[in-house]
Amino acid sequence: MIQSESMKITQNAIEVVSFDVEGTLVTTDFSYAIWFEMIPQRYAERWDLSFEEATRKIKWEYDSLGDQQIDWYDVQYWFTRFDLGKADIAMEGLQPRVKYYPETKSVLKKLDGVCKLSVASGSPRPFLKHLLRDTAHHFSSIFSSTSDFQQVKTTEFYKNMCRQLLVEPEQVVHVGDHLQFDCLEPASIGIRAYYLDREGKSGDPAAVRDLAQFAKIINGL
Numbered sequence: 141m142i143q144s145e146s147m148k149i150t151q152n153a154i155e156v157v158s159f160d161v162e163g164t165l166v167t168t169d170f171s172y173a174i175w176f177e178m179i180p181q182r183y184a185e186r187w188d189l190s191f192e193e194a195t196r197k198i199k200w201e202y203d204s205l206g207d208q209q210i211d212w213y214d215v216q217y218w219f220t221r222f223d224l225g226k227a228d229i230a231m232e233g234l235q236p237r238v239k240y241y242p243e244t245k246s247v248l249k250k251l252d253g254v255c256k257l258s259v260a261s262g263s264p265r266p267f268l269k270h271l272l273r274d275t276a277h278h279f280s281s282i283f284s285s286t287s288d289f290q291q292v293k294t295t296e297f298y299k300n301m302c303r304q305l306l307v308e309p310e311q312v313v314h315v316g317d318h319l320q321f322d323c324l325e326p327a328s329i330g331i332r333a334y335y336l337d338r339e340g341k342s343g344d345p346a347a348v349r350d351l352a353q354f355a356k357i358i359n360g361l
């Protein structure tokens with residue numbers, strides 16, 4: 141009895157703390173600059189249009205493909221489609237637009253070593269390369285659902301992630317700012333998922349307001 145109880149505790153101990161990236165560790169500034177500044181600007185130059193005309197056209201193109209299609213997430217796909225050249229060189233120029241939330245780096249530093257830190261993001265790897273440039277050293281694993289599994293963050297994605305991390309879902313805590321992709325999907329397989337609602341708009345009493353509050357919960361587990 142005692143043995144089985146202690147086994148249960150060991151089995152449910154937190155092994156991995158998993159983070160979403162955009163809206164959680166970093167703001168969406170970098171992505172916005174790519175989709176709504178750089179691409180329309182280059183499109184305007186390439187096709188001799190005003191910035192406004194180019195913006196209208198590319199928004200129409202984004203919407204007509206839709207975010208359920210995996211190509212939609214692929215910057216090079218759009219660069220090729222619009223004949224704009226190499227996306228990676230252009231993205232490098234936007235590195236200064238990557239912006240961390242004020243508490244992110246100190247929280248990562250604090251939790252690093254306490255448990256294994258991991259990333260579960262829907263952003264493609266070419267984005268993560270920039271978004272995590274200053275913090276990648278804290279993470280033992282980085283998963284991109286779109287690049288690694290060609291899907292958004294579904295339960296299947298989280299199952300695969302746990303399999304690769306060699307842990308049970310109950311040994312993982314995840315935090316992110318998307319109710320479906322960061323809470324409902326992971327929670328449905330037993331991951332302890334925390335909804336990050338920075339603006340407090342959801343009214344959800346279980347939501348955390350920033351990563352410092354999340355870290356306090358982790359330390360108390």
Ligand SMILES: [Mg+2]
Binds near residue numbers: 160162163164317318
């Ligand atoms: Mg997010």
